[in-house]
Amino acid sequence: MTAVPERDPGLQPERTRLAWRRTTLAYTVAAVLAARQVAGGDLSAAGLVAVALSALVWLGFLWVAHRRVRELGVRPRPRALSAGAALAAVACTVALAGFAVAMVV
Template identity: 40%
Template structure:
């Protein structure tokens, strides 16, 4: 018989959760940086500032939500409800919207 992790011990799940949310935030910051670098040579501000700002906001929200999720998964005793009902769809649709807006701006 193999001994599994204790039901009270969260294992590596909080760490993986924190890293996944962090990677998503880093991707959004990279998107903002690339859009901003594109504008450095421009004489004035253009429409590309809007998705760059949106990307930074998404990154900040993602960091906050990721920290909350990791803290939730580290709780003892483990909470009965852990599914991210609102956080994942909000960030997911924000990423899709950013991708569309970035594509339109770059065309």
């Protein structure tokens, strides 16, 4: 039986970690724009609820992203993203888009 050589991950974990950071930055910009919309003071009650929910969804995405960035920085060959974390990231992104529509309308 031949030994399987250990895979050299190269820069792939670093690129993935940077992608998570860019996505988190873009998500934060969207949350700040939502807060700026509130500062304008021309939102309905539903819009205010949408902004509050956007802040909660932003915190949820930040938590998922932080855990993933930390995992990518610890090991040379990080574990795969769990299905739950992937689902949470997608749900947060879709929810933020929905809340953005509610704020505009």
